Amino acid sequence: MKTESREQLQSWLRDTLPQQTPTNPRYWFPLTLPTYGVDEISEAIECMVDFQTSMGQRTRQFEQAFANYVGAADAVMVNSGSSADLLLAYQLINPLNPRLQPGDEVLVPVVTWPTQVWSVAMAGLKVQLVDVDPTTLNVDLDDLRRRIGPRTKCFFAVHLMGNPCAMDAVRKLCNEYGLLLIEDCCEALGAQHDGQHVGTFGLGGSYSFFFSHHMTTMEGGMVTCVDQHHADQLRVLRAHGWSRGLQNQATGAAEIDSRYLFVNWGFNLRPTELQAAFGLHQLAKLDAMNARRRQLAARFEDYVAQRPALATPSVPAAGTSSPFALPVMLSGDLAHRRGELTDYLEQQGIETRPVVAGNLARQPAAAILGDLDPTAYRGADEIHQRGFYLGLNPAFDDVLFGRMLDTLDAAIDHVSSTTHVRTAA
Template sequence: MFYELATPTFGEEEHVALKKVIDSGFFTMGQYVEKFEQQFAAYHDKKYAVMVNSGSSANLIATAALCFKKDSPLKPGDEVIVPAISWATTYHPLQQYGLKLKFVDVELDSLNIDVSALEDALTAETKMIVGVSILGNPAALDVIESFAKHHGLYFLEDNCESLDAELNGRKAGTFGDIGTFSFFFSHHISTMEGGMLVTDNEELYQLALSLRNHGWTRGQPDNSLLFEKQHDDFNEAYRFILPGYNVRPGELHAVVGIEQLAKLPEFTKIRRKNLGLFQQLFGQDPRFITQQEHGKSSAFCFPMIVKKAAGISREQVFEALKKADIGYRMITGGNFLRHDAIKYFNWSSVGEMTNADYAHDYGFFIGNHPVDLAEQLNTLHQILGEL
């Protein structure tokens, strides 16, 4: 394809690292997972990081950890404020733990949650807010953080699409009680499959360690806050304390994560250079709404929304892109309330999801990669200019 949605980012360094693990014969979670966690935590200036097998699992473990806290755990029926646009697995763990979702519309220009509606979303049952930075563009994380602290809410930050984005000199993913990340093939760095959560809270960290690994005590620090060690070493080795999962990553995933993390600053630099060209080409195009940068975007991709008065339809745009061999797709998961799965949720909303619907019906995105895309973007500009 002339202009793909996603492209491989592995080089010789990743291939050598993979061979190192293959030659060792040891593939399950071990030294490289621990090393990657330490480096990732340091990169984000956080105390703790826990690697899992996907960003979706990171959201699951983060939600579960907040439900098993000793003091003030989340309980079935508690309300959680969420944006109308995100990926499905932002919401699914909330439903699976019996939480009630309160949907808030997004801003059309940023595609992130409309923080002016947060006070209207708040009730006596509200216990948490989920902040999502869409497609590399930081949400108003400082506002959400302040709102959560003022009202005594947990703040779960889903940063699976926005690794290396920044707001006010802080990395996205570090504003919440827990932040989650994804290392899927098309994301800012790839570990084939993989995810991470970060936190400064020791109890949440220890809960995440146990929940990741069958809910047992193995891998817990000596000073665990979750249980008192017994004297029977035989039974202690197979002691389960939480209803956990097996969402462990492997050494192959972690060892390439180490190499990819080292490349991340340069990856982001190139992505942002491509973003500058995209903004130059399309920022003033009266036919499209383009995502307005908030803070410092890590430029996951290039979202575009066809204006109703543009004189062209989204279907015409798609046909032109197909002919030019240019990939495109929905903006994240669109308005989640429009998906069949919503029938399984306990939810309400603050007014109509007008902007989320608009993005769902008129929006799409084009890929961005950590390579020079001048030829592809100029071709895109030419193709759409001819409509």
């Protein structure tokens, strides 16, 4: 696109886009708000105007910038965080370099976004769900150790709500039992343990750029990896099993046209160039957006510290969280009154959610995983019954945030002053 046209486009976007962050019509304190603007939109339009919409140079540039940001050897962009999880799982059983055999077990925390779990099951591996610690929302290390059996080969960690797992202990345990480590960082971009970004502790990490996440490409995801060889394997799995775009060019039999050289099986999980255009601009804004998230989350923690019936997750000593949302655990008089509290908040215009799927073993789809005893996950049940979260977004201003805290106080007063009718569990 000509410089002059770009300037005209950007000027038109500046006039056309709302001056203030658009609000959500239903909630004045929503889960999320848009964080993109003129830069992202104009570059995405530029991709279309230049007829460069399918994965290309911008995607590669974004992959490299992202890998640099988190300190990984390389990164491979995909069309969602779920696709990133799928690639991590399929990389374990890559037919050309299988690390695991069908039926080998992978440990996955029972409180997570379900596609982390499905990706393992879809790859023909056995999911062994592990309980979580309700005080951190992350894996319960004792239960992790307990569930390791002769066929356990891998731990697929998740850093929930931006809270990093205690990676020193996780790594020690994986080394002790010879387990591979992969990480779901879809809710934790920017979180670190001992100064090291999550997603760089094992074979690879997955990230999501869905609208509400730390940065957005509308839909999108990324996988980090340990070396170029690994990155190339992921690129082949990402796109049809095709050799196109590999850093180390594959060679085939002489009679095969190298433009259509297929070297493995694969999916089509490619992002568009428009998503990468978004990603480049969002990555440049990430530190500022995360700093604002941290500031608001710290204010929330101060508030919660004064209210004995509320708790926020504790962060490991060497950890730095990258708050994704504002998770809360209820206790004392409010322990069994989550529904009443969140109903009140919703009626008042504050959006709420449970802590993702809660105890996943209680979800109908868990039947896919075989015979599971949902009562075997006591920590997860605590979160299932007593946990919820509120939104967090860098565009929330201090006044809006203060109003949310006042309304939360009103909700607590309202619930505390009404009689609790105990319903059957």
